[in-house]
Amino acid sequence: MKIRAGYDIAFNCLQDVPMILMLSVHPSRHGDLLSPHAIQTTPGVATRDYLDAFGNVCTRVVAPSGLIEIRNDFVIADSGVPEPAAPFAAQLQLQDLPDDTLVYLLGSRYCDTQKLADLAWSTFGKIEGGGQRVQAICDYVHDRIKFGYQFARGDRTASEGHAERIGVCRDFAHLAVTLCRCMNIPARYCTGYLGDIGVPPDPAPMDFSAWFEAYIGGRWYTFDARHNHPRIGRIVIARGRDAADVAISTAFGQAELVRFNVVTEEVVHDSSVQLAPDIVMAPRAQSRLQRLMA
Structure with a gap:
């Protein structure tokens, strides 16, 4: 099966704020990606990836003063079967x-x-x-x-x-x-x-x-x-x-979260998949943001 996933997140910064983002699919799933997978920002700013001590992909960015939008939208292959249970797995000494x-x-x-x-x-x-x-x-x-x-x-x-x-x-x-x-x-x-x-x-x-x-x-x-x-x-x-x-974002300065939306859905018809830099804010995501900022 195929899954479309992504996010649309925005922060408002009072000044330039260095940030570490942990928003990339783990390297163990890179072989399953079926479309480009890259963090996009508006305005466009330089990004640099590195692997942390646990093997996760981290992205360094300096968010400029004002609004910065961070997005990704990709398709990934999945087995389509439930993850395995382990009722008889032994505990090692x-x-x-x-x-x-x-x-x-x-x-x-x-x-x-x-x-x-x-x-x-x-x-x-x-x-x-x-x-x-x-x-x-x-x-x-x-x-x-x-x-x-x-x-x-x-x-x-x-x-x-x-x-x-x-x-x-x-x-x-x-x-x-x-x-x-x-x-x-x-x-x-x-x-x-x-x-x-x-x-x-x-x-x-x-x-x-x-x-x-x-x-x-x-x-x-x-x-x-x-x-x-x-x-x-x-x-x-x-x-x-x-x-x-594994914090999704770590800001070294004041960065107010002003938009948050996550998408994870099965691709039912391949022809209907339209990858785009913008993910429309759904009512569910709006209510989630209201709770985050309450």
């Missing part, structure tokens, strides 16, 4: 874990493992098997937290999300990642596109999504504590220890 997974066992800015270790072991310690243990964690988090955009808070840690029992997709991912790490299962935070493909349309505004990956059975498997069932058409942008590593 610590000494058998690959070196590059060990960083995903450590506490991080939003994943405060030291505050949830006792809870994790008392709740999941008797569950055997890596896949069953991670799924039990997803079930717990899914039932524990109530989702709502009105609950968004940029500085909420995993332990605070557990205590407050409210949040958005990043809070589900942070809590699940933290509980996995407490159980010695490497887990990494992911962000990207997730459209309503193969599921009833979500009336909430389209947005970038957050989920996580756990290292069990000798490989990384995708899990999503918010939706809590395999999905179709997930497109990863970036992976890291937590949301601090």
Whole structure:
């Protein structure tokens, strides 16, 4: 199957503001791209890409004073099947874990493992098997937290999300990642596109999504504590220890978000695909922006 994805984001800057953008499809999906994939800006400014320590594509830009519009619109191929489940995947012993997974066992800015270790072991310690243990964690988090955009808070840690029992997709991912790490299962935070493909349309505004990956059975498997069932058409942008590593934009100065729109949809008829630099602002996106700026 084919998926059309992209975004239209705008900031208003009071002066020139250096920014780091993390808006490019992850290198692991570059081979699936079916159309040009490039960040476009209005006014046109110089951009430069680099890979960060986690292998994500980051884009450096200096946003000029005034309005800067940032867009992308592309088509990507996808298998069209739900991501694989891992009910029988084993949990590896610590000494058998690959070196590059060990960083995903450590506490991080939003994943405060030291505050949830006792809870994790008392709740999941008797569950055997890596896949069953991670799924039990997803079930717990899914039932524990109530989702709502009105609950968004940029500085909420995993332990605070557990205590407050409210949040958005990043809070589900942070809590699940933290509980996995407490159980010695490497887990990494992911962000990207997730459209309503193969599921009833979500009336909430389209947005970038957050989920996580756990290292069990000798490989990384995708899990999503918010939706809590395999999905179709997930497109990863970036992976890291937590949301601090994969921020969509980091501004080194005052940059007010004034427009935000994300598109992720299945291409039903190829002839209908019209790639363009402009993505029309939908009512769902307008209401999402109002919540972001409230």
